[in-house]
Amino acid sequence: MNIYDFIKQRKHLVWSTNNYDGLSNEAIVEATLNYGDWNDVKELIEILGIRRVATIFRRRSAIPRSNYRPEISHYFQLYFGKYA
Numbered sequence: 001m002n003i004y005d006f007i008k009q010r011k012h013l014v015w016s017t018n019n020y021d022g023l024s025n026e027a028i029v030e031a032t033l034n035y036g037d038w039n040d041v042k043e044l045i046e047i048l049g050i051r052r053v054a055t056i057f058r059r060r061s062a063i064p065r066s067n068y069r070p071e072i073s074h075y076f077q078l079y080f081g082k083y084a
Contacts, residue, residue: 003028003047010040029056034072054084 006028007013008020013031017023025048032044045053057076061068068076 001043001047003044006043006047007031010036013040025052026056026060029053030060030067033057033076034067034069050080050084054080 003025004021004023007023010032011020013035014020014023014027029044029048032040036044048056057068057080060066061073061077066073
């Protein structure tokens with residue numbers, strides 16, 4: 001499975017678009033971490049790899065106007081700090 005098949009199966013995570021093939025990896029990671037359940041996160045990590053997901057998360061969560069919810073940002077800072 002590739003990242004676009006993954007997000008097409010989870011349309012509820014990105015309700016603001018119908019162009020699933022046009023989404024960036026950053027947008028898919030953000031939507032999955034913010035709105036997905038743990039099984040979604042595990043499958044995303046299987047597809048992209050934990051280091052790549054962690055890199056995308058760290059880069060996007062470090063900007064001043066990040067779209068990550070505070071509790072999500074805090075949790076995944078701890079999670080990726082330990083496992084990636």
